[in-house]
Every structure is written in structure tokens, then in C-alpha cells.
Amino acid sequence: MRTVIYPGSFDPLTNGHLDVIQRAGKLFDRVIVAVAQNESKNPLFTLAERLEMVSKCVGHLPNVETDAFDGLLVNYVEQRGAQAIVRGLRAVSDFEFEFQLALMNRKLNERIETIFMMPKDTYTFLSSRIVKEIARLGGDVSSFVPGQVREALVGRLGRKE
Numbered sequence: 001m002r003t004v005i006y007p008g009s010f011d012p013l014t015n016g017h018l019d020v021i022q023r024a025g026k027l028f029d030r031v032i033v034a035v036a037q038n039e040s041k042n043p044l045f046t047l048a049e050r051l052e053m054v055s056k057c058v059g060h061l062p063n064v065e066t067d068a069f070d071g072l073l074v075n076y077v078e079q080r081g082a083q084a085i086v087r088g089l090r091a092v093s094d095f096e097f098e099f100q101l102a103l104m105n106r107k108l109n110e111r112i113e114t115i116f117m118m119p120k121d122t123y124t125f126l127s128s129r130i131v132k133e134i135a136r137l138g139g140d141v142s143s144f145v146p147g148q149v150r151e152a153l154v155g156r157l158g159r160k161e
């Protein structure tokens with residue numbers, strides 16, 4: 001059983017994240033989307049809200065699970081019996097940080113591999129941060145996030161399109 005962990009804040013989940021989840025699901029027997037607590041990032045949605053959004057949006061994918069994690073990622077990966085971590089790479093700008101993170105995780109536990117996946121080109125400009133900004137300004141985010149996430153964003157940020 002090959003298991004991969006897809007960690008992130010998912011504040012909120014976007015179609016870019018979903019694209020990576022679907023691609024990983026074709027390569028691995030099981031994908032665990034691990035939603036990080038990340039209080040230091042001051043998330044718009046609570047951990048419980050982010051978990052609920054992710055699990056609703058991946059409900060149709062039979063080999064994808066959702067979980068919460070806190071603490072050191074490599075410890076969580078071992079604890080879940082996974083072999084790898086998947087991260088998304090959108091542009092060169094993601095590379096430096098992701099490269100550092102992957103090599104540090106390898107230093108901490110050399111049995112765990114990090115793999116990178118590129119989303120469909122139309123999602124390479126998408127980030128949770130930019131989606132929140134558009135929603136906050138009253139823009140239409142329906143082509144960037146799943147329907148449930150759009151509703152949650154409109155509800156939280158208080159503007160109707």
C-alpha cells in the first residue's frame with residue numbers, strides 16, 4: 001500500500017490543490033490531505049472549517065482521506081505509515097522554499113521522499129491568498145474554488161457578487 005501525504009494550510013482549498021490531489025491519487029494507493037493547524041499564519045478559516053471543506057470537496061475520490069496534523073511533518077508521515085510527501089509547484093517562485101523544505105525533511109528522515117507535481121497550466125496563477133483577496137474585494141471566485149468553498153468565502157467575507 002503506497003501512501004502519500006499532501007500537507008498544507010488549505011485556507012481555503014482551491015482548484016489548484018484539487019488538481020494536485022487528483023494527480024497524486026492516480027499514482028498512489030492512498031492520498032491523505034493533511035490540513036495543518038498553522039495558527040501562526042492567522043488563517044481565515046478555523047482548522048475544523050478547513051477540514052470540513054476539504055473532506056466535502058474530496059468526498060467523490062475513493063482513495064483520498066482528510067486529516068489534521070500539527071507538529072513535525074516527518075513524524076506525522078511515519079505515524080500514518082506513508083512513504084512520501086507531495087507538494088505542488090506552480091512557478092519558479094515556489095521552488096526555493098520547497099527545495100529547502102524537501103531537503104530539510106530528508107535530513108530529518110531520509111526514508112521519506114518528497115515529490116512535486118505541477119497543476120494544470122490554468123491553475124498555476126492560483127493561490128489561497130489571491131483567492132481570499134478577490135473574494136474580499138467582491139470578485140467572482142467561482143472558477144478558482146469548488147462551490148462549497150466559494151459559499152464559505154462569500155459568507156465569511158461578507159460581500160455578495
Ligand code: ADP
Pocket residue numbers: 007008009010011014015016017020086087088089090094118119123124125126127128
Ligand atoms: P502551505 O501553507 O503549506 O504553503 P498551501 O495550502 O498554501 O499550504 O499549499 C499547500 C501546497 O499546495 C504547497 O505545496 C503549494 O505549493 C501547493 N499549491 C498551492 N496552490 C497551488 C496551485 N494553484 N497549484 C498547485 N499547487 C498549489
